[in-house]
Amino acid sequence: MNHHDLALIGFGGVNRALAEIIRDRGDALADELGFTLRVVAITDLRLGSLVQQDGIDLHHVLTLPVGATFAGLPGGEAVPQNEDVIRACGADIVVEATFTNPVDGEPAVSHVRAALASGKSVTTTNKGPVALAAAALNRLAAENGVRFEYEGSVMSGTPVLRLAKETMKGLRISRVQGVLNGTSNFVLGRMEAGLPLADAVAEAQALGFAEADPTADIEGSDVQLKVVILANELFGAGLGVDDVERRGIDGIRPEEVARAAAEGRRWKLVGTVARDDAGRISASVEPLLLDADHPLFGISGATNAVAITSDLLGTVTMSGPGAGREETAYALLSDIIAIDARQRARAEVVR
Structure with missing residues (x-):
């Protein structure tokens, strides 16, 4: 042995x-x-x-x-x-x-x-x-x-890297989108329920979802690092942090969240890596307004998820805990x- x-x-x-x-x-x-x-x-x-x-x-x-x-x-x-x-x-x-x-x-x-x-x-x-x-x-x-x-x-x-690199060999992956930060996802969900951003962050801290300094979660830098990893591991992109455009959720107003919910849509902080037909790689972190048919629409609370789009399988979505000891x-x-x-x-x- x-x-x-x-x-x-x-x-x-x-x-x-x-x-x-x-x-x-x-x-x-x-x-x-x-x-x-x-x-x-x-x-x-x-x-x-x-x-x-x-x-x-x-x-x-x-x-x-x-x-x-x-x-x-x-x-x-x-x-x-x-x-x-x-x-x-x-x-x-x-x-x-x-x-x-x-x-x-x-x-x-x-x-x-x-x-x-x-x-x-x-x-x-x-x-x-x-x-x-x-x-x-x-x-x-x-x-x-x-x-x-x-x-x-x-x-x-949740084994996203091994899934994509080993189990999904032979596929040409064109896009990966993910809800990759449980704190920001929880906060947006509580804002959808009517809480202001500051109150939603305070609740996340009280529940242990957010650190004493939640800046990396709210402003998107935590997801930015994860997007770099996904881009380099799954696309061989060779990107650095500065190559990933970033906007956090701190600029989203409560009325925007409420209006989206009334329309049957939902704000999510989404990390995206995409490869176009010419082979060019782009990567970003930004709040996106998702329709109900988007695979990340229903990801709630502190859960994380990725949606991997490929030529032969279409879009495969994996969700699971993105934190926890x-x-x-x-x-x-x-x-x-x-x-x-x-x-x-x-x-x-x-x-």
Whole structure:
């Protein structure tokens, strides 16, 4: 049976949820998937660094009291040493789940680069390194015989990238449209019910859908990064963030939302990538007024969805959760499964 040692970079909600899955379902997953998982390193801004090559007691670290650090544990330090831990620990897969920096992708880009350069595969849910540096990081992964996987960077645990790239091979995709930000979608829905924008945002924050600073959601920059990823992964476009035109929902007035609802239409913040007959790629993020027959019309609340239009299938729509700690942790697990499958396939070729 195969075995993988993991290093968790960041120990917030998502990586904690992954640790809980491994703790609670590890034996069942091993039986189902044919490999075992063990966490040998964790780094976190609040907790510090912990390296235990024989495996970390996940129950213990998951139940540390508030305010505790790793300093009192064998192999623990109060200050995180992310890149040093990444290079030196015995993990073969690094799980990067730190915050997204939309400007330069740091420190996540450096975390991923350090892991790949030291011969470790990487899975991440972080949009920054994928949108801003995926091409270079994938080259580095190939040079070192490892994998860089990032299914969760667009729709959390809903597998849009793998669906389009693997299951839909042989199709010529002409357009991808998506409701890719649950916060903005929830806010528009509450505005449709009569709330002003500010009140709808406050409700989203109270329910945990929106961050304390909702700017990236409301102004569309979160979707902009996801559109870059879709354009480059599904169309090979080679786009940067500045190539994607962006408008958020902050300019939509309540009366516009009410008028649209009275007409049987609905505002959605939509990310679009399209290829014309000449092969030119365009990409945008903007509020669109959708008719009831549009495949994204009925996507409500914090749900995400993509509609993929191709030559042989027409439009295929996939919807699912675009956030959530367990849902996003599943995206990381799905990447680990993909890494294991690639390793097995390479081993069979060598034989």
